[in-house]
Amino acid sequence: MSLLSCGGCKGCSANQKIKTDGKLLNIALVGNPNVGKSVIFNALTGYYVEVSNYPGTTVDTPTADTSFGKLIDTPGIYGIGNHNDEEIIAKNIVLNSDIIVNVVSALSLERDLFLTLQLIDMGFPLIVVLNQYDEAISNGIKINSEILEKHLGVKVITAIATKNQGICQIKDFLINNSQITSGIVSDYLKNFIADENLEKVKRIEIISELESDFDKKEVIYSSRRKKINKIIENILSTKENDFTISGYLGNLLLNPVAGVITAAFVLFALYQVVGVMVAGNIVDFLENKILLKYYFPFITNIINSIIPSGSINQILVGEFGLLTMTFQYILGLLLPLVFSFNLFMAILEDSGYLPRLAALTDRFLTKLGLNGRAIIPLILGFGCITMATITTRILGSQRERTIATAVLGLIIPCSAQLGLIIGLIAIAGGLKAWLIYLITIFTILTIVGTVLNKILPGESTHLFIDLPPMRLPLFKNVINKTLSKTKHFLIEATPLFLLGSLFISILQVSGSLIFIQKALAPLTVNLLHLPPETANVFIMGLIRRDFGAAGLAGMAGLNGGIAVLNHSQIIVSLVVITLFVPCIASVVIMFKERGWKEASLIWIGSWVSAFITGSFLSNVLRIFM
Amino acid sequence: MNTTLNELKKGQSAKIIEFKNPETRLQSARFGIEVGQVIKCIAKLGTVVIQKNQQQIAIGKGLSKEILVKEV
Structure with missing residues (x-):
C-alpha cells in the first residue's frame, strides 16, 4: 500500500474546469458521522465549512466551486432515507449530484459499507475514500483495497486526510472524471428491478420506493448486510491489538x-x-x-x-x-x-x-x-x-x-x-x-x-x-x-x-x-x-x-x-x-x-x-x- | 440458554438471536449488527454498551430488553 504525499501531482497544479453543458459538475461528499468528511472537504477546497451532526447549528450545507466541479459537503448519515433531519438534507443533495465521493473509515468499514452499497445500488458514479487508515493500522486492522475495488466496481483511494495523504489522488480522479464509474449492481436487487440498464433518475426513484416499503426494505437491508459480511471476510484482516490509548480511554469513560x-x-x-x-x-x-x-x-x-x-x-x-x-x-x-x-x-x-x-x-x-x-x-x-x-x-x-x-x-x-x-x-x-x-x-x-x-x-x-x-x-x-x-x-x-x-x-x-x-x-x-x-x-x-x-x-x-x-x-x-x-x-x-x-x-x-x-x-x- | 441483552454482565459475549422490535433491527443493520453475530457487553450502566470489532453501540435499557441473545 503506497500512500503518496502531495508532490506536484496533476490535481494540485491543474486548473481546467470540467463542464457539462456549461455547468459545473455537482460532487457530493457523503459518509457516516466521524469519518473525516470535514477535513477532506477542507483539504480539497481550501475552505473551511463545518457540517455539524447537531442539526440547526449549521443551517446551510457548505459548497465550494473548485477546478473539478462544485463540491458539496453533507451531514454524517448511516444511510440514505428519511430517518432524521440529516438524512433528509443529505438525500436531497445526493439526488442532485453527478458524482459522489463516499468517505468511509477504515476503522468501521463494516458499518460504513452499508451506505456505500446503498449509493452504488442507486447507480451513482462514485469513488470511495478509505480514510483514517493510520488509526486502523494502529488498531491492528489491514484492508486490501484492491480486492475491495473488485467487489464494489469503483475506485477506492486510501487516505489519511489529517496528514494530507491521498488528497491529491482524489483530486486527480475528480479532474479525470472519465474513470469514475457506477459500480457493480448487487444481485439482491434483481428480484426487484427487471431492467439492469435503467437510467439513473428512474433507478433512484425505484430504489427509494422499495426502501420506503417496510417488508421490501427488510429484505434489501438484510441482503445488503450479507453482501458486506462477505466482502469484509475477503478484504479485512485483524491482528488482536490488546492495547490502544484511545480504546482504553473510551472504555474507562464508560465505567x-x-x-x-x-x-x-x-x-x-x-x-x-x-x-x-x-x-x-x-x-x-x-x-x-x-x-x-x-x-x-x-x-x-x-x-x-x-x-x-x-x-x-x-x-x-x-x-x-x-x-x-x-x-x-x-x-x-x-x-x-x-x-x-x-x-x-x-x-x-x-x-x-x-x-x-x-x-x-x-x-x-x-x-x-x-x-x-x-x-x-x-x-x-x-x-x-x-x-x-x-x-x-x-x-x-x-x-x-x-x-x-x-x-x-x-x-x-x-x-x-x-x-x-x-x-x-x-x-x-x-x-x-x-x-x-x-x-x-x-x-x-x-x-x-x-x-x-x-x-x-x-x-x-x-x-x-x-x-x-x-x-x-x-x-x-x-x-x-x-x-x-x-x-x-x-x-x-x-x-x-x-x-x-x-x-x-x-x-x-x-x-x-x-x-x-x-x-x-x-x-x-x-x-x-x-x-x-x-x-x-x-x-x-x-x-x-x-x-x-x-x-x-x-x-x-x-x-x-x-x-x-x-x-x-x-x-x-x-x-x-x-x-x-x-x-x-x-x-x-x-x-x-x-x-x-x-x-x-x-x-x-x-x-x-x-x-x-x-x-x-x-x-x-x-x-x- | 436464551436471555435478553440487558441481562448480560460486563465482559460477557453473546450471539444475537432476535430483535423483537423491527425498527431496531433495521437500525442495527445500518450500524452493522445483525442476527447471528457475536457481540460483547463492554459496559452496564442500566444502559448497555456492546462491542463488535471496532464498533461500539450504546443501547437504552428499554430497547435492550427487546433483544434476545444467547451467551457464548
Missing part, C-alpha cells in the same frame, strides 16, 4: 465511577473557563474597561449632538438603547461567552466524549422521559438556551423535544447568567448557599421532567447510538469549528436582540414599564418577601435572565453599591431568576420550534414555577436562617 469523576472534572473545567475566566474577567474587562469607558460616551455624544432628547434618543442610546445596551450585550457579553463555550464544545465534540456522556447519563434521563441523547441540548443550554433549543431537534420524538425545551426554558441557566450566579452565591455564604441553590434547582429539574413524563401522551424513544473512537482533536479543526459556529450564532441572535431592545425601549418611553413594575410589586413583596424594587429585576429578566441577574448583583452590593438584600433574600432571588422565563431570543426560538401553544405554556409555567418555588424557599429559609 460508572471513572465516568462520573471525568464528567465532574469536565464540568468544573467548563465552569472555570466559561464561568470564571470569560464571564468574570474577560467580560468585565470588555464591558467596564472598554465599552463603558470609551464606546458609551463616544456614541452617546454623537447621538446627543444630532437628536438631543426625546423618544428616538432613548431608543438609540437610552437605558435599553439599540446602540448602547444591545451593542454591549452582543459584543461585550455574548461574543466572548459564545466563543469560549463553542471552543470547549468543539474539543468535547471532536474527541468523541459526548456520546459516552450520553451513555452514562441515559439511565437518569430516562426517568425524566428523555434519553442520553438529550445531554447534548442540556449541556449546550449552559452555554446558550437559544442555541440549545434548536438542538432539541436531535431528539427522537415530539414528547422528548417538549420535555427538553421545557427543562431548558424553565431550569437551565445560560453561561452569561451562570457567571453572575457564581459571584452572587459567593456573597450569600459560599458552600451553604451553593447547596441550597443546587438542591433546589435539581429538585425542580427532577419534578418537571417526571411530571411531564407522566402527563405527556405517547412514549419516549430509547438510546441507540454509535460511540465513535476517542481521538485527540485537531487544533485547526477545533478553531475553525468554533469560529464558524460563533459566526452563525451572531448572525442569528443579533436581529432578535435588536427587536428585544426596541420592544423594551418602547415600553419605557410609553410609560408602560413603570406600570408593569407597580403591578408586579405585590407579588415580590408578599410572596417572596423581597424589597419592592426587586420587581425591576424581573422586568429586566423578561428580556434576558442574565440582565435580571445583573440587576440583582447591584441590589446585593456586588458592584460595590449598598446591599439591600440579605443572604437568604439573595438565594431566593437567584432561584427565582434562574427558574424565571428565558430570554427573548430563546422565547422566539421556542415559539418557532414548539408552536405558540406549547411555548406559551412553557413561558407561563416558568412564571409559576419561579414564584411558587421562590415563595416556598423564602418561607423555609425564614424559619431556618
